[in-house]
Amino acid sequence: MISVAEARARILAAFSPLPAETVALPDGLGRVLAEPVSARLTQPPFDAAAMDGWAVRAGDIAAATVDAPVLLRRIGESAAGHAFPGSVGRGEAVRIFTGAPVPDGADAVVMQEDCSADDASVRVGRAVVAGRFIRQAGFDFAAGQELLPKGRRLTARDIALAAGGNVPWLSVHRRPRIAILATGDEIALPGDPLGPSQIVSTNALGLCALVATQGGMAHNLGIAKDTADSVAAMAAGAVGCDLLVTTGGAAHGDYDLVRDVLADRGVTLDVQAVAMRPGKALMFGRAGTVPLLGLPGNPVSTGVTALLFLRPILRLLQGLPADEGLPAVRARLTEPLRANDHREDYLRATLSVGADGMPVVTPFARQDSAITSLYAKADCLIPRSPHAVAEAAGAMVTVLTLNEGAPCL
Structure with a gap:
């Protein structure tokens, strides 16, 4: 042996x-990347509003307060998918919504809660610094930037990120x-x-x-x-x-x-x-x-x-590290263990949390290799090296957790 x-x-x-193959992005869940995924565009592709409010020039409202609001002329609106086509000049403001492009000339967004408006004008009751509530172009990532590395097993979050990078196809291991x-x-x-x-x-x-x-x-x-x-x-x-x-x-x-x-x-x-x-x-x-x-x-x-x-x-x-075994944790024995013989042993056991908040492990009294009901109940294994000495209840041991469930979740 x-x-x-x-x-x-x-x-x-x-x-x-195994060799690589190309799959459509929706089919990539749980697959392992054979090549890294890089962004095909910059996200966001333009300066975008982080709040609903008003796009303004910060210098115009530097003196604004609740008691002495600054009056600006309302010249239009910028919504997600519908950018304002013009430019914001001195004393002007554009109604803007979250995710919408910030118009040329504007360098800040004032939250709508700090303003009052009618059809022709807006009163701004708070000063803001340049850049306030604006997500700069490339705030998330830039075109050409690596989003996901080679050798990554793709999760649902990864699929969403690749989609945001405008990536329709993936190179994955077969x-x-x-x-x-x-x-x-x-x-x-x-x-x-x-x-x-x-x-x-x-x-x-x-x-x-x-x-x-x-x-x-x-x-x-x-x-x-x-x-x-x-x-x-x-x-x-x-x-x-x-x-x-x-x-x-x-x-x-x-x-x-x-x-x-x-x-x-x-x-x-x-x-x-x-x-x-x-x-x-x-x-x-x-x-x-x-x-x-x-x-x-x-x-x-x-x-x-x-x-x-x-x-x-x-x-x-699938291109993953084979030496990354079952996740190991340290836990306190609730029962003593006898000394081991010449064979490496893997005792079936259950993990729980002790009164002090520390993990505790309880090996099953019966370890027969035909008892499937206890194996299904087990959530960890206690590995014991050949000729391991006896361990008393309360001793700390390493356990291997049995989390062999679906990796793509």
């Missing part, structure tokens, strides 16, 4: 970012195509009739969901039976994908056929077992032109190894 760190290094070394193959006579699809010795298949659907939340496209190949022909035939459906992920059949039991079937067909394995719990029966290699990641069959083992190995692969393929 090799360590988790060595397994990750070997696996990730086999991948590089979404990873991930083939998922479950194996075993003992599993059936949800809703299908169950035989007397069968259980419902959960791993493939969970993996497909994880791939989707991380920006990939999952292709569920179905369930292969425990025969060499079935495993080989269904695995062939991964041709054209960027990765084949199998679940189950990676151990050394009489019915664990994935390893042997693929080996008979020229698959080379760089990883065959990892010193971790859950998830020792993990393998990685290449099936022809398609990389192969074989995950264990127990559902919690599948979930944990997918987070530790599949998730960084998906990130790397």
Whole structure:
């Protein structure tokens, strides 16, 4: 067996970012930029009013007060989308609305609350300095300015910013195509009739969901039976994908056929077992032109190894840093932990807030890798290094938060 760190290094070394493709801006949500986005215009493209009020020359109203307002001649109006066509001269004012272009000659805006007006004139009851309530051209960004960097996963806010920069198309990394193959006579699809010795298949659907939340496209190949022909035939459906992920059949039991079937067909394995719990029966290699990641069959083992190995692969393929793992926080144990053995352990646990406002973590009493209900309830993992010493209740430990939800929100 090799360590988790060595397994990750070997696996990730086999991948590089996928090529770029061009997509329309509305289709960019959640995608990762292959090229930076630069503004195609200046925003705002003109000096614009930041308030509803009156566009004036600051020098004309330098002496204005509530008790001694300055009288200006009203010469027109500037509204958003409808600029005043003339120029503001001495003793003149233009009614202006938020976002409207500031007319030539004007250098300040007085809020409407500080003025009173009729059809011909406006009385200004407060002095303002030049530039007051004016957003200068380029106040937000200038044409040619980089708005979004290469390697950024686009959020809804990013889409809005690109739109403001008049950018209709984006260069993004192609979404990873991930083939998922479950194996075993003992599993059936949800809703299908169950035989007397069968259980419902959960791993493939969970993996497909994880791939989707991380920006990939999952292709569920179905369930292969425990025969060499079935495993080989269904695995062939991964041709054209960027990765084949199998679940189950990676151990050394009489019915664990994935390893042997693929080996008979020229698959080379760089990883065959990892010193971790859950998830020792993990393998990685290449099936022809398609990389192969074989995950264990127990559902919690599948979930944990997918987070530790599949998730960084998906990130790397999309041009993101693969070494940015699950977000880590420090938390206080509510229960003691026993000393660990030679395998790296990942205990399922829940996070909460203690009476003092500090994060506290509670490991589940049962850590069996078949208990899916507790894995769904978990919101963090407590990683424990090989031969870690016992920890008392109250000790501070590092926990990995399980926030594998949709990244584009």
